[in-house]
Amino acid sequence: MVPGPGQQEPEHSEEERFLKSVTHRYHNPVAIRLGAGTVAQLPEILAGRRAVLVTFPEAEGLGLVARLRTILGDSLVAVEDRIEPNPDVSYLAAMYERFWREHARADVVIAVGGGSAIDTAKALMVGTESGRFDDLIALLATGKPFTPARVKALIAVPTTAGTGSEVTPWATIWDKAAGKKHSLHLPQTWPEVAVVDPELMLTLPASVTVQSALDALSHALESIWNVNSNPISDTYAIAAAREVIATLPALLKDPRNVELRARMALAALKAGMAFSNTKTALAHSISYEMTLRFGIPHGIACSFTLPMVLGRAVGVDPGRDAVLGAIFDENLEGAPRRLENFLHEVGVQTDFSAYGVDAEESRRMVMNALDGVRGKNFMGVRT
Template sequence: MNPELSITRFWNPVRITFGPGSLASLPDLFRELPGRRVTLITGQAIMRELGILDRIRTLLYDRDLAVYEGVESNPQIIQAQEAVDFARKNGAEAILGFGGGSALDTAKVVAATVTNGGEVLPLLTKERSLTAPSLPTVMAPTTAGTGSEVTRWATLWELEVKKKHSLEGPGMYPTHALLDPELTRTLPPYFAATTGMDALSHAMEAYWNRNANPVSDAHALEAVRRISEVLPLVVREPDNLEYRTRMLLAALLAGLAFSNTKTAAAHSLSYPMTLHYGVVHGQASSITLPALLEFNAEADRARMIQLAKALGGASVESGARRLQVLLQRVGLKTTLAELGIDEAGIALCVREGYTPDRAGHNLRDLDAAGMREVLERIRK
């Protein structure tokens, strides 16, 4: 039956403010939130590069603003705990997350841990569950992107023991997402490429997903169409505000799509690549996309043709080829060999690449043989 004729549910409560210059709305957004004491969670490099901390201080002159600048990429539990302690010490009543996915995810973990009490670790290991809604939050991404500004989960890492953790709950949706494309303008082309391809992965994973519904589908297809068009332009002309704006909007659409479906096989397979080979998230989460488009066509060719069309192709095979060309055009790798992942690495990815809450959503059943098939397609 046509899924559009059945009852489906899509829910996303995040209030979205979008557009160049919209950072100026920050005071209005905080005026809608209770409390005066705001903790800003961010990474030092971003603040330095953008020279933006003073601007935020000026905009929020009537709040008590405490600034935590210690977030690094692939944020670790110990760092998130430090940020929680900092927020508690400053009596945080609201949180401002500012930066890429790592800063926003850390900010979301802080907002959840402060209201739920205790430490970060037992929440991540599910020893304790989230019962209270998070502190009110404003999330301002500086990459396009993570989608974290419109999702209800956050990812943290324990790199020394090669583990990844997620914290998730309906109370973790940000209150406000503030998307100002001006903030993405200084993002260097390589990071624009990795974060942009991650957004493409979010959109495609939302579409070849067992949780997909007609509303997430519409967001996903539109995001795929827009990202495949504009991302090479952003990489070629990083300072072009129109391209940056189109890309940030496309990443937002991808975020909305997977906020209701979660990710699937590409993300599941990416985690061992990041943990054991240090592959940047967006490279790891997008390298398998061409192979997965063909793999998933065995389960539902008509759906994969829709994705291929959004990529500008007429068939699954031409869609997969276009994806490979897109990866190359934006400067990313298309084979595991280029990432230094050899036979032993492939075996490792097969062994550790099945996260039930990701791979279990994939349209086509994914077992060890399936994961090997996908990885073999991009071996070299």
């Protein structure tokens, strides 16, 4: 309403100012099935198509492969379960070439597992003309978009609550021998469907529960202190971060509680929806060197710096402060300490020194990370 003579302009909230300042886009094409027992809907989703299951080696011993064979029947044409944490070119090459030789006629890849299983499936689903993995790496090394010669559809079934890979098009392919990583992301690598079934998460060990939950928390916060943030990703991120902080301590005390597992699965899904449109920022940029050099699991490597990164984000932009305030009950001054206490409570150290990195080395690492592709997304203090 236009103010009349003598009337004052109404006060605008930071969100209203943000909405007025620029236009925004949000896009996520993944269909989502969420809830206990949804894994049984796979035959309906496949609709007669032939599928290869890509999963983690322990899935067989856990009875998961047998259960999926029963659910899928003849639609399941093969099982690939030799995946490893942090998929690396050293073993992906042989797996990729055999996959395209043996399963060229399969229509769909069903990825069942954590981020490594889903990322491996994304690498496998993109077929080169020659069927050679080197050709895929060469295409990725150009850093330019390309259209794959062949592609299979992907159905992602996460068994951890954290990665968000089920609602993003990205996969990280490591080359530990060369000390680097490749980022795969194409319009074709969005999953067609994410099946998020908390019953598959009931037996996760405490260590993996913590690592994946903190990965989700990092995704949520990193989408906020991000130059690509937008009001839609913010909404998902606030809900996700609040829910992870509220749920994780209770879940660690009661790991077989399906309701708590469902809450954490939903929080991780929302965090995935948030960063699917913003990508990550400084904490993830730092994590890559910590994982490559020290073998720190991703969920710890990308979260132990969150209090420090939060300290660099607060007070820089009123719009970002308003969103962060919604997570930390409007107490931004005390927020880094509160986040630090939360991480300590779930057994995660927040000092570089706890990981064998001294003060000078950690400063160099942060500066390096700020210059990295993801570090450039960070909107906070850069000195």
